[in-house]
Amino acid sequence: MGNNTRSRGFTLVTAVVATMAISSCSAFMPKSTSRSSAVRSLSDTATDGFTSDGAKTQIGNDSFLNEDLMARAQNGPGVVNKEKLKIGIVGAGLAGMIAAMDLADAGHQVEMFELRPFVGGKVSSWQDKDDNHIEMGLHVFFGCYYNLFGIMKRTGGFDKNLRIKDHVHTFVNDGGKLGALDFRFPIGAPISGLAAFAATEQLGIEDKFHNAVRLGTSPIVRALVDFDGGMDMVRELDDITFTEWFTQLGGKRGSLDRMWDPIAYALGFLDCDTISARAMLTIFMLFAIRTEASVLRxxxxxxxxxxxxxxxxxxxxxxxxxxxxxxxxxLVHDLDPETGLPTRVRGIKIGAKNVYHEFDTVICALDVPGIKKVLPKSFRQYDMFDKIYELETVPIATVQVRFDGWVTELNDDARMMDISGDQSDGRGGGIDNLLYSADTEFSCFADLAVTSPGEYYKEGEGSLIQAVFDARATKRSQEQLVEDCIAQLHKVFPSSSKLNCTWSSVVKLGQSLYREAPGQDKFRPKQATPISNFFLAGSYTYQDYLDSMEGATRSGLMVADEVIARADGPNGLKAMSVKLQAEAKAEKESSVEKEPEKEKTLFFAAEAA
Known part of the structure; x- marks a missing residue:
């Protein structure tokens, strides 16, 4: 496309977007800035059932724009309980570890139990015998990860362990053609977003036009003038797919295939025909409102x-x-003798020998398949626990392939083959950013030797591509997945066919993230449960973010806040634990006293018998 044609296309689409946005904003403008006391936002009702103010700040429309959440995560709970609880946490993923941080700072005795030989849950990594670092998934930090960034500042890892990327989302297409959403614009959101969508090479002019029409009539536009109203509209879209929503008022298949599908796969490993409109629009809402939300680290x-x-x-x-x-x-628990309902978790049995550990409070910080395995059958009498079994998950396969040159170095054979000297600290050839593709089976990928060189670059070696395959490919053998990954890399980076693969790894997760399909959100449980001393954490539990690192962080902070809020007082968790332990002791002593005295038998009579 020539420069003049490109300029006319940009101007046309920008004009359409601006016109649609202005007219939509006028239509959505509230007649009054005050909210009627008789009408509650959907986000208001979402906080029902939470005891702590801290947990409530993580829920609802305000939580999306609340930058103070970073300070809360960084500074800790800000309270030390009068009573010291003995707390057991099952699962040492992000949610469990972050809950443990706050609970320890609040003065409690915390012990954690992890199935695997390493921590991290779905964000785990480990080293093989040759010191290669292996991961499950590809982990990217969006700029709106306020809670997780606060935790990293609290532990001293934010400034030295994260590398910020150019404010561009890059698409790699067949033949090495690049497209992008380039958010680098003198004016921030939402103008930078409008410019990025209008200028992207990933879509033709017709698709850009239809894209502009659909986005111009979306809840995102309403949110620019009425954020509560826009977010409430998004919450109501959990029962339809993104494709259904997008095509209702002008969106076309071309946009879905070439741009939205790769983004949907990257977010939840589902395509637009399957992923919930709520899940997709939640992210786009943040991108539209906050400039930093789409910045990647x-x-x-x-x-x-x-x-x-x-x-x-x-x-x-x-x-x-x-x-x-x-x-x-x-989970060792008591049942109500009359109803048969679980009333209290006394402790947990661990390992092959079923070693019993007693606790005042137990938190299960697991993923969806983990919590389904651990929950006793009796717990399903409660609707909250029974709904968990309605949650579905998605399979993924993480493929790592290392080469003897730079795969993502475009149109420069000499640079592609140059692996001499020290090319650490991101100096290697290639693209230093997350990459999307509509023409491969991996939803997103990156050259970790360039993007994360601290432990992934090896002197004398080239690219280390990490690609995440979704359900379309996970049933294949590991060998076949490696072959397919290399072949598809050659499609989008043709010059890479001159390179040789020197090492590879495949990690399959049959059940990974919970499936962000329509109708799933209503099955997510809150952190506090009907069993007063038993709590849940994990990114699948109820919080307004997706199943992600930020979602896990939010749930960990929320469950800690809920425990801390319930710890003290005459009816608190500690008082209840002491009371029940005393009752159990008295009952045991009473049963011993009532036990009839055994009849004494003469020694010689016993011998004769």
């Missing part, structure tokens, strides 16, 4: 080193005990 090295190790040190400094390779075998 990646760790300088592995998640273990850059994210988990600082948290582990923080916990160990506060005497939190982390037990690895320690699966929970049973």
């Amino acid at each position: 990646m760790l300088d090295g592995s998640p273990q080193t850059g994210l988990h190790d600082p948290i582990i040190k923080y916990l160990e400094d506060r005497d939190v005990k982390i037990n690895l390779s320690s699966p929970c075998r049973e």
